[in-house]
Amino acid sequence: xxxxxxxxxxxxxxxxxxxxxxxxxxxxxxxxxxxxxxxxxxxxxxxxxxxxxxxxxxxxxxxxxxxxxxxxxxxxxxxxxxxxxxxxxxxxxxxxxxxxxxxxxxxxxxxxxxxxxxxxxxxxxxxxxxxxxxxxxxxxxxxxxxxxxxxxxxxxxxxxxxxxxxxxxxxxxxxxxxxxxxxxxxxxxxxxxxxxxxxxxxxxxxxxxxxxxxxxxxxxxxxxxxxxxxxxxxxxxxxxxxxxxxxxxxxxxxxxxxxxxxxxxxxxxxxxxxxxxxxxxxxxxxxxxxxxxxxxxxxxxxxxxxxxxxxxxxxxxxxxxxxxxxxxxxxxxxxxxxxxxxxxxxxxxxxxxxxxxxxxxxxxxxxxxxxxxxxxxxxxxxxxxxxxxxxxxxxxxxxxxxxxxxxxxxxxxxxxxxxxxxxxxxxxxxx
Amino acid sequence: xxxxxxxxxxxxxxxxxxxxxxxxxxxxxxxxxxxxxxxxxxxxxxxxxxxxxxxxxxxxxxxxxxxxxxxxxxxxxxxxxxxxxxxxxxxxxxxxxxxxxxxxxxxxxxxxxxxxxxxxxxxxxxxxxxxxxxxxxxxxxxxxxxxxxxxxxxxxxxxxxxxxxxxxxxxxxxxxxxxxxxxxxxxxxxxxxxxxxxxxxxxxxxxxxxxxxxxxxxxxxxxxxxxxxxxxxxxxxxxxxxxxxxxxxxxxxxxxxxxxxxxxxxxxxxxxxxxxxxxxxxxxxxxxxxxxxxxxxxxxxxxxxxxxxxxxxxxxxxxxxxxxxxxxxxxxxxxxxxxxxxxxxxxxxxxxxxxxxxxxxxxxxxxxxxxxxxxxxxxxxxxxxxxxxxxxxxxxxxxxxxxxxxxxxxxxxxxxxxxxxxxxxxxxxxxxxxxxx
Numbered sequence: 001x002x003x004x005x006x007x008x009x010x011x012x013x014x015x016x017x018x019x020x021x022x023x024x025x026x027x028x029x030x031x032x033x034x035x036x037x038x039x040x041x042x043x044x045x046x047x048x049x050x051x052x053x054x055x056x057x058x059x060x061x062x063x064x065x066x067x068x069x070x071x072x073x074x075x076x077x078x079x080x081x082x083x084x085x086x087x088x089x090x091x092x093x094x095x096x097x098x099x100x101x102x103x104x105x106x107x108x109x110x111x112x113x114x115x116x117x118x119x120x121x122x123x124x125x126x127x128x129x130x131x132x133x134x135x136x137x138x139x140x141x142x143x144x145x146x147x148x149x150x151x152x153x154x155x156x157x158x159x160x161x162x163x164x165x166x167x168x169x170x171x172x173x174x175x176x177x178x179x180x181x182x183x184x185x186x187x188x189x190x191x192x193x194x195x196x197x198x199x200x201x202x203x204x205x206x207x208x209x210x211x212x213x214x215x216x217x218x219x220x221x222x223x224x225x226x227x228x229x230x231x232x233x234x235x236x237x238x239x240x241x242x243x244x245x246x247x248x249x250x251x252x253x254x255x256x257x258x259x260x261x262x263x264x265x266x267x268x269x270x271x272x273x274x275x276x277x278x279x280x281x282x283x284x285x286x287x288x289x290x291x292x293x294x295x296x297x298x299x300x301x302x303x304x305x306x307x308x309x310x311x312x313x314x315x316x317x318x319x320x321x322x323x324x325x326x327x328x329x330x331x332x333x334x335x336x337x338x339x340x341x342x343x344x345x346x347x348x349x350x351x352x353x354x355x356x357x358x359x360x361x362x363x364x365x366x367x368x369x370x371x372x373x374x375x376x377x378x379x380x381x382x383x384x385x386x387x388x389x390x391x392x393x394x395x396x397x398x399x400x401x402x403x404x405x406x407x408x409x410x411x412x413x414x415x416x417x418x419x420x421x422x423x424x425x426x427x428x429x430x431x
Numbered sequence: 432x433x434x435x436x437x438x439x440x441x442x443x444x445x446x447x448x449x450x451x452x453x454x455x456x457x458x459x460x461x462x463x464x465x466x467x468x469x470x471x472x473x474x475x476x477x478x479x480x481x482x483x484x485x486x487x488x489x490x491x492x493x494x495x496x497x498x499x500x501x502x503x504x505x506x507x508x509x510x511x512x513x514x515x516x517x518x519x520x521x522x523x524x525x526x527x528x529x530x531x532x533x534x535x536x537x538x539x540x541x542x543x544x545x546x547x548x549x550x551x552x553x554x555x556x557x558x559x560x561x562x563x564x565x566x567x568x569x570x571x572x573x574x575x576x577x578x579x580x581x582x583x584x585x586x587x588x589x590x591x592x593x594x595x596x597x598x599x600x601x602x603x604x605x606x607x608x609x610x611x612x613x614x615x616x617x618x619x620x621x622x623x624x625x626x627x628x629x630x631x632x633x634x635x636x637x638x639x640x641x642x643x644x645x646x647x648x649x650x651x652x653x654x655x656x657x658x659x660x661x662x663x664x665x666x667x668x669x670x671x672x673x674x675x676x677x678x679x680x681x682x683x684x685x686x687x688x689x690x691x692x693x694x695x696x697x698x699x700x701x702x703x704x705x706x707x708x709x710x711x712x713x714x715x716x717x718x719x720x721x722x723x724x725x726x727x728x729x730x731x732x733x734x735x736x737x738x739x740x741x742x743x744x745x746x747x748x749x750x751x752x753x754x755x756x757x758x759x760x761x762x763x764x765x766x767x768x769x770x771x772x773x774x775x776x777x778x779x780x781x782x783x784x785x786x787x788x789x790x791x792x793x794x795x796x797x798x799x800x801x802x803x804x805x806x807x808x809x810x811x812x813x814x815x816x817x818x819x820x821x822x823x824x825x826x827x828x829x830x831x832x833x834x835x836x837x838x839x840x841x842x843x844x845x846x847x848x849x850x851x852x853x854x855x856x857x858x859x860x861x862x863x864x865x866x867x868x
Contacts, residue, residue: 034536035480038543086724087664090535094479094660099711101653105704106695113699202487206543213536248554251547258544271530 006134011241013139014253017195018237020146021204022211022229023153024187026222029212030164036075036185037208039097040192041201043074045104048196049111060138060197067193074100075185101201138197145194149187153226160184161222199250210257211236217261217268232260285334287392290361292331295320296341296350297358308355314346364391367402374406452696454575458590459688459706462646463658465597467684468604469638470663471677475615476632480535481520482659484542485636486643486652488519490549493644498552505592509644516640519545520633571650571702589650596645600638604677607634612673650703657707658684665714668721687713734775741779743809743840744770746788749798750806754864760795807867812842814860815850821861822854828861 044067051066078096081087162170163180171177195204211233215225240253266273300310340354369383473479492515496507526537574587614621618628646655662683670676691706719727748769767776783789788802816835820826
């Protein structure tokens with residue numbers, strides 16, 4: 001056996017725990033059982049104390065076996081309560097959690113009072129986590145249980161995947177869905193319990209959820225998700241255990257994992273807040289531009305018969321849209337850059353390109369208004385608002401359909417823009 | 432559990448509790464009631480775990496308030512806890528709604544991270560009196576030691592605080608009763624009717640945070656979580672009306688405290704833990720024996736139904752045998768064999784004989800006039816249904832007996848009358864046998 005320093009052992013143990021908790025936690029999160037880790041961690045306490053009372057040994061494997069027993073009992077009772085009574089899952093989890101934990105506290109206090117105090121020190125570490133007490137044998141237990149869990153995940157990967165995403169379909173295909181489901185939960189239970197002495201009750205729940213949910217932000221593929229969750233958990237564990245400066249390892253590990261979650265929340269490619277904010281901003285700009293162009297069209301509609309570059313006044317535009325002067329200025333500047341209009345003093349002039357864009361915006365709006373009046377029976381003074389909301393989202397294909405539906409002769413095709421005949425002979429495709 | 436309860440009740444009667452014991456019980460009961468009235472709404476909104484989450488995540492609020500003010504006075508601590516509680520609710524909601532993470536995962540991420548932050552904040556403060564074990568287990572046994580005097584009576588501070596919190600919770604709930612009720616059952620409808628369900632959610636969460644932090648010192652977080660969830664879950668099994676559920680929940684919370692105290696003194700163990708166990712025990716009893724929603728009640732209901740079905744089947748068999756005009760009469764054994772031969776079948780036959788619908792004639796059985804009338808009704812229902820299946824659903828003749836056999840027990844006179852209207856000239860069933868009138 002290689003002799004490791006305590007710091008190295010703790011770091012190795014925390015990294016290992018993080019990686020395995022990430023993998024099994026991914027299944028718990030996907031099955032909508034994120035809080036199962038929380039419940040298991042609490043329900044393990046009476047088992048730990050009972051195992052100690054019965055055997056008198058403070059050996060980690062013995063205590064963990066007791067913890068597993070009461071943890072599984074809590075899951076079983078909770079499942080039965082949900083299936084057989086009116087109690088919903090959240091209340092059943094809460095009830096099992098607090099009753100079992102209360103029982104654990106009761107038993108622990110019996111142990112403390114019956115034997116000269118301090119004898120329960122090893123048991124207390126299950127409550128709060130004491131990574132500093134880690135023995136090499138604890139590390140070996142962690143490695144064995146974690147390794148076994150990973151092997152099971154690899155062997156039953158297909159089954160786990162099926163049941164994680166669609167348990168009803170799995171059952172209808174003849175898979176033992178309940179058994180597979182229970183196997184996943186048992187893995188979560190085993191990992192939660194070997195992790196307890198390291199990070200404590202509340203924070204073990206975090207180790208199950210955080211790496212998995214962080215990985216979920218980055219990918220939609222299960223394999224990638226599992227590997228990512230393992231990597232994130234390992235990094236959080238190893239870095240958190242290393243922090244020091246009087247910060248206890250358990251909370252440091254969880255806060256590292258929470259930090260990784262926050263970074264992912266901001267930076268993730270699809271669900272990340274930054275990307276979403278950019279999308280939102282772009283959409284708002286497009287909507288504002290559509291509204292501006294339509295206002296310009298409506299204000300200058302009477303001039304269009306005579307000129308391609310109609311003019312209107314800044315204050316008319318402001319009155320029409322109820323925008324602040326600065327907002328309108330910014331919007332006009334942006335459109336000026338795109339060559340849709342020119343601003344000179346207080347007058348706003350549409351360019352020929354702008355006229356076409358403005359006419360397009362007004363056309364979309366009015367088509368929707370007409371459609372609402374004709375087919376939804378809306379009154380003419382009720383359609384403007386709904387058109388304001390919808391016009392920006394209408395894809396070209398829907399516009400063509402609207403045009404066809406609204407043309408005077410039913411069944412007639414949507415009109416084509418005038419295309420001049422080609423000035424040179426074009427090749428007809430061979431029939 | 433019940434045995435223990437009686438045992439400790441006897442112990443109580445022998446050793447009448449001291450004044451300090453009364454104070455402890457009262458503190459536990461009032462704290463439990465103040466948690467349990469809120470719990471009813473958490474359970475109905477399916478947010479029970481929010482109670483668990485908030486009672487953990489007030490920790491950084493407490494720590495930050497202490498760091499900023501360097502005092503243990505209640506005002507800043509309450510403010511810190513409220514902010515942390517609301518933050519938990521807000522962040523959970525944001526992660527769920529805006530980032531579209533699952534609701535339970537959002538909650539798990541937020542409260543565990545905040546709790547970790549709280550632990551770190553506390554270890555960074557030098558000289559803070561903070562006992563981790565105390566946060567979990569509380570020190571309700573010490574409640575009578577810290578007293579304040581009100582109107583000349585020396586009462587435990589924790590009891591007074593709990594009393595004030597209970598009064599606040601009761602006042603807010605009474606004031607916002609219909610809004611809370613509507614938003615608990617149908618948030619969407621509530622919002623469309625102008626009672627913003629979101630606002631009610633945050634009102635409830637503020638109350639939970641306030642209650643959690645006020646109860647913390649006295650009874651510890653296990654008891655807060657237990658009393659927020661368990662009595663309300665128990666009451667949900669017993670009551671169908673919100674008002675009854677809230678009152679029952681408060682009563683059950685108080686009862687678990689008293690019971691837990693009695694058990695804890697009997698076994699000389701942690702009081703708060705035992706109160707949580709007592710609440711869980713009461714839940715277990717309700718889950719088994721609640722008249723409407725209990726497991727045992729459901730088993731009894733099902734057994735009764737099975738017995739009724741088997742009695743119906745026995746009557747049907749005997750009637751059909753008479754109808755075939757065979758002189759043969761069934762012996763008890765044949766009759767029981769004809770409906771499956773289970774102990775339930777024997778029981779059903781005994782029931783028929785007791786009701787005098789079937790009479791014993793020596794070795795054999797025969798229908799009494801009342802029994803025959805009942806059997807006729809049943810066979811009539813069966814054959815009407817067969818006709819209906821053939822005529823309106825177009826089922827083939829050999830497919831109608833089984834469904835009719837299953838449905839015949841549930842066709843009440845009203846349904847039979849409407850079948851008759853649909854089948855005005857039905858005198859024979861699809862197999863050609865008479866439909867008795």
